[in-house]
Amino acid sequence: MPPITVVIAERQKADRTACLQLLTPEEGIRVVGEARTGLEAITSAAKLRPRILLLDLVLARVSGASLIPALRQKSPQTKVILLTEGASEARTLEALCHGARGYLDRSVVSMFLPRAVRVVDAGEAWVPRKMVTKIMDRLAGLTAWAGKTA
Amino acid sequence: MPDNSGRSAPTSLVLVASSVVGLRRRCRQALDRAYSVHEVSERGELERSMVNRRPAALLLDLGLPGLGGPGGVVAIQKLRAATKIIALTAVPDEHEGIAVLKAGARGYCDREIDGLLLEKATDVVLKGEIWVGRKLIPHLLEELTVLTEQRRREAPGKSDDRLERVTPRERQIVDLLSAGASNKEIAKRLNVTERTVKAHLTAIFRKLGLAGRLQLALFALEHGRSSRPAGGIGPRFN
Numbered sequence: 250m251p252p253i254t255v256v257i258a259e260r261q262k263a264d265r266t267a268c269l270q271l272l273t274p275e276e277g278i279r280v281v282g283e284a285r286t287g288l289e290a291i292t293s294a295a296k297l298r299p300r301i302l303l304l305d306l307v308l309a310r311v312s313g314a315s316l317i318p319a320l321r322q323k324s325p326q327t328k329v330i331l332l333t334e335g336a337s338e339a340r341t342l343e344a345l346c347h348g349a350r351g352y353l354d355r356s357v358v359s360m361f362l363p364r365a366v367r368v369v370d371a372g373e374a375w376v377p378r379k380m381v382t383k384i385m386d387r388l389a390g391l392t393a394w395a396g397k398t399a
Numbered sequence: 400m401p402d403n404s405g406r407s408a409p410t411s412l413v414l415v416a417s418s419v420v421g422l423r424r425r426c427r428q429a430l431d432r433a434y435s436v437h438e439v440s441e442r443g444e445l446e447r448s449m450v451n452r453r454p455a456a457l458l459l460d461l462g463l464p465g466l467g468g469p470g471g472v473v474a475i476q477k478l479r480a481a482t483k484i485i486a487l488t489a490v491p492d493e494h495e496g497i498a499v500l501k502a503g504a505r506g507y508c509d510r511e512i513d514g515l516l517l518e519k520a521t522d523v524v525l526k527g528e529i530w531v532g533r534k535l536i537p538h539l540l541e542e543l544t545v546l547t548e549q550r551r552r553e554a555p556g557k558s559d560d561r562l563e564r565v566t567p568r569e570r571q572i573v574d575l576l577s578a579g580a581s582n583k584e585i586a587k588r589l590n591v592t593e594r595t596v597k598a599h600l601t602a603i604f605r606k607l608g609l610a611g612r613l614q615l616a617l618f619a620l621e622h623g624r625s626s627r628p629a630g631g632i633g634p635r636f637n
Contacts, residue, residue, distance in 0.1 A: 288613040292579035311613050318548065319620045345540060346547040374536040382529045384539055385500055391546040392501050 252279040253370045256299040258290035258308055259283075259332065264355070268303055268332075268362065275363045287316045295323035301366050306333045306352070309344050317347040328369050332358065342383050351375025410435045412452060413521060416445045417460030417487070422510055426458050429514035430521060442466055449478040456483045456521055460510065461499070469498045476503040483524040487512070493538040496531060500539070506530035562622050564606045572599050576612060577619035 255272060257280060259265045265283050272278050282297045284290040287308045294302050302320065309316050309331060317329055331344050331352035341352050350369045353361060365375040376384070413434045415426040423438045430436050437452060439445045442465030448454065461469055469486070476484055485506035486499040496507045505524040508531075512520070520530040531539070565573065568589075575585045582600075586593045600612075609615050 286613065288579075288616060291616065295579060311617055314614075314617050314621070316613075316617065318551075319617055322620060346543055348544045350537065350540060372537055373533055374540050376536060376540075378523070378528055378530075381531065381536055381539070382527065384536075384543055385529045388539060388543050388546065389501065389503075391543070391550060394550060395546055 250277060252277050253301060253366060254279055254281045254297065254299040255301045255303060255366060256280070256282040256284060256290070256293050256297055256327075257303045258285075258287075258293075259303070259305045260285060260307060264305070264332070267358065271359060271362045272366065275366075278363065278366055287311055291316065291319055291323055294320050294327050298324050299327055300370050302327050302329050303362075303366075304329050304331055304349070306331045306336050306340065306344060309347075309349070310340075315344065315347040317344060317349055321348050330365055330369055330375060338380070338383060342380070342387060345376070345380070345384065346387065411455035411525060412437060414439060414445070414448055414452065414454035414457045414482075416440075416457060416463050418462070418464050419460065419510075422460060422487070425514060426517065429517040433518060434521065442471075445475065446478060449475065449482060453479060454482050456485065456525055458485050458487055458517075458521070459504075460487045461495070462489055469495050469502065472499050472502040472504055485520055485524055485530060491532060491534075493535055496535045497538060497542060500529070500531070507535065508532065561607050562619070565603055569599050569603050569606075572596060573603060573615065573619045576600075577616040579616075 255278060257265050257268045259268065265285075269280055269283070272280050281299055282293045284293045290302065290304060290308060304316075320327065320329060329349040331341065331349050332355060333341060333352050334355045336354075344352070351365060351374050353365050353375065369375050411434050413430050413436050415423050415436060415438045417423050417426075418440050423440070427436045427438065437448060437454070439448050442463060445463070449457070457475070459466070459472065459475065466475070472484060472486060476482070480503075483506070484504040485508065486504045487508060487510045488495060489510055491507075491509050499507050506520050506529065508517075508520060523530045562570070562573070571589060572585055575588060580588065582593050582596045586596045589596070603615065604610070607615065607618060609618055
């Protein structure tokens with residue numbers, strides 16, 4: 250089995266180091282790159298085609314636009330896991346709408362990061378059930394909208 | 400109606416609709432402790448009970464005769480919007496799951512679900528949350544992303560012809576930059592100095608009303624595909 254390749258896109262060096270330290274000892278997971286800015290995240294995802302991109306939620310948004318569609322376009326097979334810090338449900342939901350496959354608050358990163366990486370890589374999502382309800386509500390709204398314009 | 404929960408508040412009524420006796424029995428056993436349970440075995444009875452008994456929740460076997468499969472959920476939900484429906488399926492399937500959730504169901508699970516989990520599922524939907532298997536969640540997310548993208552593309556007033564304002568030379572720089580090239584790489588590629596590249600970039604930012612490289616890269620990705628020059632300039636990654 251080839252290892253799960255991961256790029257860490259975090260603004261703060263301490264956060265990058267924390268992720269790196271959590272993932273390095275994990276068998277079957279390999280950190281192949283790091284990024285400090287949104288543009289670096291896009292560039293390294295496009296170059297390295299990691300299976301997982303850990304993306305600082307703050308980097309995921311640039312003056313109102315989401316970075317995630319661009320990431321998906323440049324590297325469609327890369328799955329994005331957001332790293333958040335007390336982020337509002339609305340902000341997180343928006344990033345999920347644009348294509349992130351899960352999110353993890355920094356307060357629980359040390360507990361769950363390796364597992365979240367494996368689960369998302371296996372095709373599942375990493376979101377709490379409360380968020381599933383929000384996802385469904387948003388989906389219902391969008392479906393009604395699509396029905397109107399169809 | 401049994402009321403053996405020992406709670407002071409009246410227990411919520413859960414309707415169980417299935418023609419399968421064994422399934423109804425298992426549902427009753429799972430829920431009897433915490434809820435009042437009423438069983439129905441065919442569609443006409445289900446419709447009457449939805450209206451007359453006003454159940455808090457409905458466990459609906461998708462194989463119920465006369466229901467017409469997942470599509471029938473809409474009509475049942477219409478009879479009473481406040482009733483939270485949990486659809487029970489013989490063969491869990493992501494398309495069916497998404498269809499029944501879109502039809503208004505608040506839960507979707509395997510008919511063979513363990514009794515304790517069924518009770519939990521009922522608790523969860525009555526709290527206003529959704530109950531679905533973990534495997535279904537990425538499909539919901541995918542659907543969400545597709546619809547979001549579709550809406551973004553089709554939303555009126557979104558079309559943007561600002562890229563038409565830049566010169567062909569500036570356009571080359573936009574394409575190179577959005578492909579991840581540095582100023583130095585762009586300069587080398589176009590056979591100009593880095594200073595010239597910077598001057599072009601300043602003009603581009605001004606014309607497009609953007610604040611920096613990342614904004615420009617995103618802008619180009621969003622708006623630039625249709626008018627990308629034929630033959631493609633700039634390095635594609637790998």
